[in-house]
Amino acid sequence: MFVTEAQERERRKAGGPVESAMPEIPWHKAPKAEARPPLSRAAIVDAGIRILDAEGLAGVTMRRVAQELGTGPASLYAHVSNKDELCELMLERISGEIPLPDRIDPARWKEQVLEVSLAAQRVFVQHRDITLVSLGSIPMGANQLRIAEFLFGLLIGAGVPEQVAAWALDGLGQLIDTDAYESSLYADRLPPGTDTEAYFGKVQDYFAQLPPDRFPLLSSRAATMVGGDGDQRFAFKIEVFLRGLETFIGT
Structure with a gap:
């Protein structure tokens, strides 16, 4: 039974047995290396x-x-x-890696804003200092605009005046970008393999050793100063922002 080259390729794709390769015939020209995939x-x-x-x-x-x-x-x-x-x-x-809720829920507008903001911050942190590109620019691509569209609709649905909602998108974007960028700076400055808990433990110890006569609050509340992880601190910033935004509803 003869097997064509095309049939052999299909057999390989199907996971069937693969025949051993044949040696090159000495007087035949050696095949050229496969071309690179086309650039795109x-x-x-x-x-x-x-x-x-x-x-x-x-x-x-x-x-x-x-x-x-x-x-x-x-x-x-x-x-x-x-x-x-x-x-x-x-x-x-x-x-495009940032997930969004399935639907807008104005009754949970603050929770959804926080959910989207945390998701965005986490994605950006995974890609080092990419938010330097975002800072100072206007979102234009479809993946970025889908997030703006969702948040804009969420804020308007919650009763935030349209102009205030538009400006709020600006403020949220800056909070997300700068927090993610700062996180990338921390990651770059700390030696690889650094135990961050141990690192901030040393920061706490340093604060605790500050001269009480010069820094009575910082030295006595060292644990408070370094308390909370990155997500908790970021969520706090968003919460402060949203509480202020809430005062515009009904105005």
Whole structure:
């Protein structure tokens, strides 16, 4: 029974037995190495995010991305204009990882705002200092705008005046971006493998040893000063923001 090359490929896909490879015939020309996968914008963004996660935003250069893809920098410009555009595309892709509730629930508007904010902060923290791209820019991509659309509708549904709700989106974005960026700075400054609990224990000890005559409150309340983990502190910032926003309802 003869088996064509195509049939053999199908057999491999189906998990069937694979026949042993044949040696090359000595006088036949050696086959060329398989061509690289065609370059695309998606592949460039993927490479940029891999570099971002490993080295931070400073490591993302057109030359470095080209190196990651095994090509030259000039070939990237057929797909992205420059590093700024690449970083915007990376932010847009990463924003797509942020989950949203299934539906808007105005009766639970504060809980849902906190839920979305925490989800966004956690996603951004996983990607080092990507929020540097977001700070100072206006969300334009579909993945970013779906979050703005959800939050805007949630705030309006809760009775927040439209203009106040629009400005609130700005404030929430800044809270999320700056908190995530600060978290990335902590991660970069602490030596790899640092026990963060032990680190902040040392900070607490330092505060406790401050001269009481100069710092009576900080020295006597050292545990209070370092209390709470990152999520608790971030949730507190959002809660303060929402309590202020709540005063605009019905005005």
